[in-house]
Amino acid sequence: MIGNFKDLEIVVITGLSGSGKSTALKAFEDLGYFCVDNLPVSLLLPLLEIKEREGPQKLALVMDVRGEDFIENFEPIFKKVRERGYYLEILFLTASLEILIYRYSQTRRPHPLGKDIPLREAILKEADLLASLKEMATTVIDTSNFNLYQLRSEILRRYGSRERLRLPTIHLLSFGFKYGLPAEAHFVFDLRFLPNPYFVPELKALSGLDGRIKQYVLSSEEARRFLDDLSGLLNFVFPYYEKEGRGYVVVALGCTGGRHRSVAITEALAERLKAAGRHILVTHRDLEKDSSV
Template structure:
């Protein structure tokens, strides 16, 4: 994803929501706090939320989060999003306290944590010739490391992690729309089935990892080698193996056991990572099949392919 690390240029409103000065009761708001690493795409995420009907404020100090939400709740807002990051100094503990206060007041705060790999962040900053907000007189890598350390607490409490390292803006939009476009107080669990190649490393945000390397590799079939797991011939080859059907069936049985428990525990987002050697054939076909079968079971499921085309 080619996200610009211009964290000050994101969505913002200059006109505050209309307020009834005589009102004392506030209705609960759907609140999304967008935070994460500088240069990871928080402003792009904010623009997507704005398109989904959220009132979005950029670079909001944590201390102003609750007053802004209460102000909006007294008006006609029902969906509010704030981009909060290290530009507000010493923000981490203040942000966690503000989120807890919102929940205690009856609002529905969720934290969206946007991040990317270090080498991706470095490349984005170098391409835009901008300075990291925590870089100071040191190196860019020092600023990124300091920010990761500062964000440890809030990252662990996030409701949704989005790694934009290998996402373009359209894939990021699809991910956020899948997570936030629904109305209602209790959104259903959303599943992302992510194919990947083990030789490129495990996805950092995977909740469950499935290894498809036990299946015969289409790479060794000359007519299938240049194709991908989205090609019908490769898909039929992978899913037509004797072990493939029972494997998918039994793992779906495991998921059907897990998903109700995840919902009871308040988990709303699940990333199921399916890996093969290079992320081109087996994992792609299996991930597509998992997503299709989960959708047939009524789960909000989308297939994404991290390493497709990477070779």
């Protein structure tokens, strides 16, 4: 499938109402994408046929429950889009129930499904209706901890570095288990079995970006063997993701606080995969949080 795509590359921005889809769309517009908000899913294929005649370009399209036919038709239509040779990514934005309730209380805008039911029920209903779409998504971003500017920066960082969407990307994400699992991860690896620099007084205040932390973590036999095995696993499975048209894979590596071990191993893994010719994006989600274990 890779290499046989038509000239258009499409990002469908979808997800829960209040999760930041309009902000994301503006960021894509800044990146030079042709953008449409609230496009009825039934118009997707006709739009692509029109845009294809204009030559190679990237499109970012917001489609969600505001469209009356969206829930019934998104799955068969997205399937047809891919069958016809277009490259389609699905970017699903989500946020916690409490955050969404707070955002709606600030904007005082009605929820699309909230005409006859309370806001909390409307949010839960929407999440249930979109559960299968979330499973289909290429990328899931939890915006609970993002303000408007941070979400915009995240979109610019993730997509601005990708010259062509169809070129495969491995996104390496370090995180702390104490702050929760990353919702967007395809693979999650627990690094809490490795020796912890937090308990070494002269290393405690440093981060995994510091050479002394890297040396400490990578000096262990288990860390070196883990890197060897994980590099081999990713180099083995990633071509199969490419074959299925899923050229964006998120690999999350976690320790307790997301500051020491996960950061050091993520950086070392990135070096290995870059050396193997992979396009790598690195995020240290919890690096700037406190330095607890």
